[in-house]
Amino acid sequence: MNLAIGILKEAQEWLTPVFDKETQDKVSEMMASSPKELKESFYKNLEFGTGGMRGVMGVGNNRINKYTLGKSTQGLSNYLYKVFPNQKLKAVIAYDCRHNSDTLAKTVADVFSANGIQVYLFSSLRPTPELSFALKYLNCQCGIVLTASHNPPEYNGYKVYWEDGGQIVPPQDAEIIKAIEDLKYDQIKFEANEDLIEYIDTEIDQAFVKSSVQNASFNTSKEAKDDLNIVFTSLHGTSITVVPDTLALAGYKNVHIVEEQRVPNGDFPTVKSPNPEEPEALTMALALAEKTNADIVIGTDPDCDRLGVAVRDNQGKMILLNGNQSMILMTAFLLEQWKKAGKINGKQFIGSTIVSTPMIMKLASAYDVAYKSGLTGFKWIAKMIKDFPELEFIGGGEESFGYMVGDSVRDKDAVAASLLICEVAAQAKANNSSVYQALLQHYVDFGFYKEHLISITKKGIDGLTEINAMMVNLRENPLREINNQKVVKVEDYKSSLSLNLLNNESEIINMPKADVLIYYTEDGSVICARPSGTEPKIKFYISVNEELDTIENFKGIEDILNERIKNISTSMQL
Structure with missing residues (x-):
């Protein structure tokens, strides 16, 4: 069956009485006058990526709507009964500020309850990390959060969490997907049992805030907290419901909130993208920081699992930290606090990912913890x-x-992390230092690692084809040299092989398969190519490094590393 016939067959199913009239009318309209939209809406089923299932809202099996989420929830319900026989099943549901998140969350609750599953549904929007916390707090078998993180306003998403509080991973993800794919739309149970739906709010909020303060507080003096001047923005998202309360309970009183971005709004009207990875997203917060002479700026994404941080450099200018830098600062601080408390005995570990800075491994080694x-x-x-x-x-x-x-919390958590970075800043300032100065000292102690990310956006079915072709080309025409430096090792996570090009020996990569290629060059540079699992992008991660003997030489070494990154990008035609 060719693609066009397959698309038409899928679309015609959505014209049956299983689907409501509004849905049928929209499908008919697309079939009559919007062939491109029809193609994008029906050419494939929505898939689970690195951050759950995300997509544009609309009709069709490649869109987020009551039927695709209903089918996912029905399949998940069937799977829960299979995995937890003879148990009282419980699920908890949260949602963010996006359009339709509240109604889609109620649809998910309806389907769970129709299947005899007790549902705890947050009465209004909440951060994603609170969902992970609530799942364990309420002893549920699974949790769902309706969110598309920092994707554009037309997106929404569906993330599944398991009884440990973490997102689903192999083999459960594949088993759940099969349970979903085995269903037909007319098998979805939409008729809610309202007696099984319980709305939750204050009790969970208070427990979550208290837990966040306990986990991310490290004996910072009252004077140091009072002296730290903080600017915070929720970027129209969910963090406004929890982060200010967490900072207040921890004793941070000097917090200035960007009022124009305080109110949750799925249109994200003051930013091009509600993504703290993008410098533009923190423009208003940085302006408020200058007005209030703040020491630190914190901004979170719509579902409050990511945070962007800005601090003052040695000239007093506000600069944005990247994710690797903030990770290094918080990890080094945690390790030092654990060391001071005598809690490191060789039975601890820190964790990160294959595309993050190699500097994190140096920290683990220095503090005698596993990585x-x-x-x-x-x-x-x-x-x-x-x-x-x-x-x-x-x-x-x-x-x-x-x-x-x-x-x-077993997911990224901008609530606890916001407090933790304030602890880093308050203690540094109290010691006549700064966050920025601490970062430079880490470069001296552990090596100066500098990273750069290049994202190339390719939307729609044609974009997916282009991204796949780029990865195929990299595999069929392997790079042997990058920026006049020999490639000494290639890791291909799709084939699970790591090839040493110096001796032509290979090793098995003991991780699940993934469409990722990583190149290591003779000068210590690392370049990774990876299609995004949540956005229509292919990403290239570049990491370079040099030794830094003194803080005074930082600028000169930084210039060298910046030039190296530029040359790597040019040599790879990125």
């Missing part, structure tokens, strides 16, 4: 806690502005 690396996505860091029960998890992060402190 665990996983694929991109925090579900893999959360899985490490299950996989290594004999080791105590201290903290972990990834380059995409996510961090997790301890074990009460």
Whole structure:
């Protein structure tokens, strides 16, 4: 069956009485006058990526709507009964500020309840990390959050969490997907049992805030907290419901909130993208920082799992930290606090991902803790806690502005991380230093690692084809030299092979398969190519490094590393 016939067949199914009239009318309209939209809406089923299932809202099996989410929830319900026989099943549901998130969350609750599953549904929008916390707090078998993180306003999404509080991982993800794909749309049970739906709010909020303060507070003096001047923006998202309360309970009173971005709004009217990875997103917060002479700026994405941080450099200018830098600062601080408390005994670990800075491994070695690396996505860091029960998890992060402190939340958590970076800043300032100065000292102590990310956007079915072709080309025409430096090792996570080009020996990569290629060059540079699992992008991660003997030589070495990154990009035609 060719693609056009397959699309038409899928679309015609949505004209049957299984679907409501509004849906049928929209499909008929697309079939009559919008062939491109029809193609994009029906050419494939929505898939689970690194951050769950995300897509544009609309009709069709490649769109987020009540039927695709209903089918996912029905399949998940069937799977829950299979995995947890003879148990009282419980699920908890949260949602963010996006359009239709509240109604889609109620649809998910309806389907769970129609299947006899007790549902705890947040009465209004909440951060994603609170969902992970609530799942364990309420002893549920699974949790769902309706969110598309920092994607554009037309997107929404569906993330599935398991009883440990982490997102689903193999083999469960494939088993759940099969349970969903085995269903037909007319098998979805939409008729709610309202007696099984309980709305939750204050009790969970208070427990979550208290837990966040306990996990991310480290004996900072009242004077140091009072002296720290903070600017915070929720970027129209969910963090406004929790982060200010968390900072207040921890004793931080000097917090200035960007009022224009305080109110949750799925249109994100004051930013091009509500993504703290993008410098533009923090423009208003930086302006407020100048007005209030703030020491630190914190901005979170719509579902409050990522945070962007800005601090003052040695000239007093506000600069944005990247995700690797904030991860290094928070991890080094945690390790030092654990060391001071005498809690490091060789049975601890920190975690990160294969595309994050190699500098994190230097930290682990220096503090005599184990280092665990996983694929991109925090579900893999959360899985490490299950996989290594004999080791105590201290903290972990990834380059995409996510961090997790301890074990009460098993996903990236901008609530605890916001407090933790304030602890770093307050203690540094109290010691006549700064966050920026601490970062430079880490470069001296552990090596100056500098990273750069290049994202190339390719939307739609044609874009997916282009991205796949780029990865095929890299595999069929392997790079032997980058920026006049020999490639000494290539890791292909799709074939699970690591090839040493110096001796032509290969090793098996002991991780799940993924469409990722990583090149290592003779000067220590690392370049990774990876299609995004949540956005229509292909990403190239570049990491370079040099020794830094003194802070005074920082600028000169930084110029060298910037030039190296530029030359690598040019040589790869990025």
